[in-house]
Amino acid sequence: MDYDLDNAVGFLSYAHIDDEADQGRIRRLAKKIQMEYRVLTGETLEIFVDRSDIRWGQKWKERIDGALQSTTFFIPVLSPSFFASDECRREFFEFYNTTRALGVSKYLLAIRYTAVEDLVSTSRNQAKAIAAETQYKDWERLRLVDEAGAEHRQAVNDLAKELRVLMQEVQRQPAQDSAPGVRTSDAASQDSTAPGVPNDDPYGDAPSPLELVAEFPERTEAWTVAMKRFQDAAEEFNAILQAGTAELNGRPASNFAAKLVVLRRVAAELESPTQRIVDAGDEYMRTLLGIDPAFRALAEIGNAQTTVTPEDRTALAQAQDSVRGMVQAGEEATEQVRSAINSGRNLARLSRDMRPALKRYETGSQNIIDGQAVMQEWADLLDEVQFPADDALPTGVSDNPSHTQLP
Template identity: 35%
Template structure:
């Protein structure tokens, strides 16, 4: 039976990548776990199959407070991984908790297929940025080697030894003080109520960002509708394919400015939410550990309610954005001039899809803490 202090590794990968590799990704996880046990004589519990109930149960147990230097998250990075909503959600969730505990080293990405975005100076994709800032393991060439080759086995050993070293390095790390962007500087470590007050100031104006983003989406939708109407008129006049192609080029030029605005808003949104995530998770952990005095119940409940309400707004907006993203499939096939525009729009939409994962994790922790401390829902 797995305990919360035993070393463990959670593998995150797409099943299609493993199918393409004929099971080599899963076998790599097992080989590393076996090598770890051979080196240390301690079992390394590896969680591979997310369909297995143990994966989800242990993930929830460990992600909140039992990372404590012994729980690794090992995402297998590929182009398909970056397109997977589930994989993106897992890495964002883990990173927030790990940073709040000062244990970023426990994120150990394995680059399996080449991802060109990792070479960008300042990746706009927040998941790519998180991987790029870590010392990821490059397996792009080793995946072409035989699994029983000396080079392959040496690298398996090296990775297992690296896990041992990280565990030793992080064993004595204490959780850092809870930090929030733009919070007031003070020589005294603030209490949980002061942190909540700081958080209300530090929480960016997401409602305003979402409103601006929605307005931009509506503007783009109106321009696309107008272009479709003009295309119908062109067809009626016998303009044919040449007429449609001309209108598509004009539409691409017409959308350049609002799509750029859309991209900037998405970047602003994701940067803010990733920045404040560790601080909020730290606050939730403090509330859970310290409890709430009678005088603080109202403030804590109200603070939790604000976050729940903002999360619900985000959820509703994401549902609308998903419908909008689906509507982009047609225009992306019209001409080459539209493809970079559609690609940029999808990237901007992804920021908000990722944000939903963070909001969902905040709500999960709020619900857990509220239930354990018997807190009412704030109004």
């Protein structure tokens, strides 16, 4: 069946290994929620469960690019494997940023499927920190009870009723008018109206898109500082690791005691740089999430360019180049940390002493990997912005973005 944008749609994001371990229980849960919703409302709620299905990708893009103008629920099934999955975290951050932009955070309805270490709002893993602040449903015990039993059926009924209540709240709210692919945001906003988006109170206190864009240089500078801090600590980490590896290779293969002595010393030397990597990785992701409102405002202005002066357009082009540079830098950093994580896991198998330091490196580096997904979304939005041709600029206005300062 083909669903229009007017129909509610849900996306269940989960680690496939969890579903396989429970013999398809997560997929059956999605079906049960869907059917219970139909019983309660008489309406259809399609829940997509297979991201490898082309229809998932098409519908996901349709909903995200449409700025969630119609009701779209995101149901992440939280588990250790969920947070270990790059794809799960990418979907989580993409949906989180979009709902935050529009002030519709209720569209994110998480299920804590199993116990998750460090699932607290103060976690240095930003995906965990954000998930901990959501109104997630605790399913740790329910995943072990009989699916046909009254307790499980009641829990499914409660979820479906919550979705019904959310749908009713959405239907009572006036639709917001926003250009496709544009979701201007206010990081602190919890209201139903996003800043920069027309609403019933044009004289409210929400910052305008131009005010948000004005914050762009300061916020990108903070990102640059965080990136530099991470790179410096990572270089020290790599140098210590390489020196230790060379020393290990120089020891006799049969002298295990000598090798352990080397590994213990290396572990102690890695204490400082890995702690700095954790701090810098946390700061890196926080600054990216802080940039997000300004960037979305930038995209909004770009799509409304008929009301923007040529000077503003040139300034926007400069910011556009800045974001592309961030994306490229993030791609390079992501490749490096993935390689280092794999090497670290191999070393962790050799020595317990090394594991705490290597775990810290992976925790800090995970934020770099997750940040790339956020920046890639910006790059995708930039591809949709239409800028005027060079000959549209009046004489005297430079078409070189590097010659123009951002407002």
